[in-house]
Amino acid sequence: MLEIRDxxxxxxxxxxxxxxxxxxxxxxVHAIMGPNGSGKSTLSHVLAGRDGYxxxxxxxxxxxRDLLALPPEERAWAGVFLGFQYPVEIPGVSNVYxxxxxxxxxxxxxxxxxIDAIGFLKLVREKAKLMQMxxxxxxxxxxEGFSGGEKKRNEIFQLAVLxxxxxxxxxxxxxxxxxxxxxxxxxxxxxxxxxxxxVLVTHYQRLLGYIEPDFVHVLAGGRxxxxxxxxxxxxxxxxxxxxxxxxxx
Amino acid sequence: MTxxxxxxxAAQMRAAHxxxxxxxxxxxxxxxxxxxxxxxxxxxxxxxDIEEWRYTSLAAFAGRLASAxxxxxxxxxxxxxxPPLAAALxxxxxxxxLCLTDGQLEPGADLPAGLQIRPAARLLPGLAPVxxxxxxxxxxxxxxxxxxxAVAANAGPQGVLLIHERAASATTVGQPRxxxxxxxxxxxxxxxxxxxxxATTSNAVVEVDAEAGSVLHLVQLHEGAAGAQRIARTELRLxxxxxxxxxxxxxxxxxxxxxxxxHLAGDDASVDVAGLCAGPSGTHVDHHLxxxxxxxxxxxxxxxxxxxxxxxxVVFNGRIVVGVGAAGSDAALTNRNLLLGxxxxxxxxxxxxxxxxxxRCSHGATTGQLDPAALFYLRSRGVPAAEAxxxxxxxxxxxxxxxxxLPTAEAALRNRIHALLEAAGGLAQ
Numbered sequence: 022m023l024e025i026r027d028x029x030x031x032x033x034x035x036x037x038x039x040x041x042x043x044x045x046x047x048x049x050v051h052a053i054m055g056p057n058g059s060g061k062s063t064l065s066h067v068l069a070g071r072d073g074y075x076x077x078x079x080x081x082x083x084x085x086r087d088l089l090a091l092p093p094e095e096r097a098w099a100g101v102f103l104g105f106q107y108p109v110e111i112p113g114v115s116n117v118y119x120x121x122x123x124x125x126x127x128x129x130x131x132x133x134x135x136i137d138a139i140g141f142l143k144l145v146r147e148k149a150k151l152m153q154m155x156x157x158x159x160x161x162x163x164x165e166g167f168s169g170g171e172k173k174r175n176e177i178f179q180l181a182v183l184x185x186x187x188x189x190x191x192x193x194x195x196x197x198x199x200x201x202x203x204x205x206x207x208x209x210x211x212x213x214x215x216x217x218x219x220v221l222v223t224h225y226q227r228l229l230g231y232i233e234p235d236f237v238h239v240l241a242g243g244r245x246x247x248x249x250x251x252x253x254x255x256x257x258x259x260x261x262x263x264x265x266x267x268x269x270x
Numbered sequence: 271m272t273x274x275x276x277x278x279x280a281a282q283m284r285a286a287h288x289x290x291x292x293x294x295x296x297x298x299x300x301x302x303x304x305x306x307x308x309x310x311x312x313x314x315x316x317x318x319d320i321e322e323w324r325y326t327s328l329a330a331f332a333g334r335l336a337s338a339x340x341x342x343x344x345x346x347x348x349x350x351x352x353p354p355l356a357a358a359l360x361x362x363x364x365x366x367x368l369c370l371t372d373g374q375l376e377p378g379a380d381l382p383a384g385l386q387i388r389p390a391a392r393l394l395p396g397l398a399p400v401x402x403x404x405x406x407x408x409x410x411x412x413x414x415x416x417x418x419x420a421v422a423a424n425a426g427p428q429g430v431l432l433i434h435e436r437a438a439s440a441t442t443v444g445q446p447r448x449x450x451x452x453x454x455x456x457x458x459x460x461x462x463x464x465x466x467x468x469a470t471t472s473n474a475v476v477e478v479d480a481e482a483g484s485v486l487h488l489v490q491l492h493e494g495a496a497g498a499q500r501i502a503r504t505e506l507r508l509x510x511x512x513x514x515x516x517x518x519x520x521x522x523x524x525x526x527x528x529x530x531x532x533h534l535a536g537d538d539a540s541v542d543v544a545g546l547c548a549g550p551s552g553t554h555v556d557h558h559l560x561x562x563x564x565x566x567x568x569x570x571x572x573x574x575x576x577x578x579x580x581x582x583x584v585v586f587n588g589r590i591v592v593g594v595g596a597a598g599s600d601a602a603l604t605n606r607n608l609l610l611g612x613x614x615x616x617x618x619x620x621x622x623x624x625x626x627x628x629x630r631c632s633h634g635a636t637t638g639q640l641d642p643a644a645l646f647y648l649r650s651r652g653v654p655a656a657e658a659x660x661x662x663x664x665x666x667x668x669x670x671x672x673x674x675x676l677p678t679a680e681a682a683l684r685n686r687i688h689a690l691l692e693a694a695g696g697l698a699q
Contacts, residue, residue: 094652094655097650111648111662119661122653122657123653127652
């Protein structure tokens with residue numbers, strides 16, 4: 022279970038998250054929506070352990086472990102995955118090399134032997150097929166020369182291979198055309214399971230037409246100002262964020 | 271111009287040279303050797319007041335030279351223990367091995383048809399006139415053997431030949447000398463592996479004469495050791511339509527200075543030259559490239575990269591000169607440098623000198639650190655920090671290593687670069 026209690030985070034001295042609380046249970050899909058600048062990306066980055074975010078108060082635990090005390094790789098080993106809004110291009114490091122290094126580091130940490138080459142290849146091929154990715158993408162540099170849609174698809178492909186228990190998807194829908202959005206959404210849907218939780222950070226309701234959330238939260242001014250079911254997203258689409266901020270305040 | 275304090279006294283050098291003459295093999299061109307000595311004595315070792323040596327002091331080299339001159343009478347030099355890379359590379363290169371220990375060619379290797387070893391005595395005089403380089407003159411004065419390899423006209427590709435230049439452990443200053451003569455239309459693929467041990471000193475000269483239409487693939491690898499010093503000058507002359515692909519990989523030592531000089535003499539000659547310099551802590555690696563476009567429609571492509579750790583220093587000077595008659599020349603140089611920590615130093619200077627119109631030239635240099643966004647991305651996937659750094663450094667180096675064309679050698683080099691940087695703490699956060 023992800024438990025965030027009164028989380029306060031500053032970036033360059035400016036407080037962005039101002040006492041955010043959120044509970045996400047295994048198997049649930051939560052959507053976090055909010056206007057630009059509300060702190061959505063800060064939330065996903067601080068949970069994944071990016072430098073430059075200063076936690077000034079509160080806690081965040083995943084299955085009882087203090088996430089904020091762990092370096093990024095150990096959060097990954099604990100089951101956390103961040104799908105980037107802007108996936109980084111890493112020429113010279115192939116997709117499969119990255120995934121094998123990541124899988125094996127996690128296995129070593131768990132006291133398991135490294136994955137065998139044939140089993141690994143079978144796994145990545147199967148997951149590439151799921152994401153309708155050409156196998157040639159596997160041996161290309163990570164996101165190197167990928168289109169915006171291919172990058173997002175690659176994020177979900179990595180998610181599928183690494184099988185995290187907590188997937189934070191930061192604006193995964195941004196920059197996607199409708200076909201890519203459908204592929205990404207069906208990838209996510211096929212990965213839903215009773216053990217796995219999803220937190221979808223998104224600006225628009227559009228993604229939620231394809232991935233049905235259990236909860237929708239509105240993040241504004243560094244706090245969650247409203248929580249509801251999927252109908253809240255539809256309501257937001259109709260009325261905009263401004264209308265919702267008032268009743269919560 | 272010259273720091274005379276650097277150079278041992280003329281009397282001492284002449285006396286050492288006279289002792290050397292008594293031990294030279296029959297037929298050795300002592301006249302040419304003497305001319306080179308006198309040329310050296312008029313100039314001495316270059317000091318840091320000379321622009322080409324601004325970042326690299328030869329003071330320690332000069333000290334070793336002076337004591338070697340005293341000791342040279344009983345120079346039965348033993349090879350230094352090979353560094354870890356040597357065995358891996360000797361295993362990785364499939365072809366015959368020619369070994370030069372302390373500049374002396376060891377007998378043995380069977381060469382494929384089309385390759386021939388000519389008498390070492392014909393290595394002097396050198397292809398370049400005396401007086402061009404004080405260190406080349408020093409080599410010519412004190413060389414007493416070497417490898418003089420000729421490729422017959424139109425000889426096709428022969429596989430890869432390994433030349434292993436091993437420095438001696440004794441108190442000598444080795445003067446290894448290699449000439450590769452490619453007759454018209456011939457092909458040659460060579461890996462020149464230079465290794466040193468603790469406190470070895472050498473001053474190498476490699477000359478390449480590539481006649482019209484010949485094709486050379488030259489890989490130069492250097493791994494020294496703590497305390498080792500090596501200076502090397504590789505000079506290529508390319509005739510009409512000849513082409514060369516030159517890749518230098520330097521893993522550093524206390525002092526490593528490599529000059530690569532390319533004369534694109536004939537029309538339509540072309541060169542693709544690249545270098546990878548690793549500067550682990552405690553090393554000083556200085557590469558100077560001097561590209562001379564003389565023929566018409568000559569082309570050069572240059573790519574140098576360096577990765578420098580805290581306490582290491584890399585110097586790169588890339589000079590391209592397009593001569594008066596070199597109309598239609600095309601030259602491009604890029605230099606990228608990666609600094610791994612505070613206290614890492616890179617001094618880079620691309621230079622263009624153009625004496626004709628109708629040319630296409632470009633150059634650029636960038637210096638930076640490992641991309642923090644890429645590091646975070648890898649770590650967020652579960653790759654530990656040190657491994658993430660190793661992956662990014664490997665990716666930076668791989669484009670150059672891939673030019674070698676021998677996957678096992680490339681893997682050995684990559685692992686060795688990581689090990690050197692790791693030992694020095696360069697992969698720690």
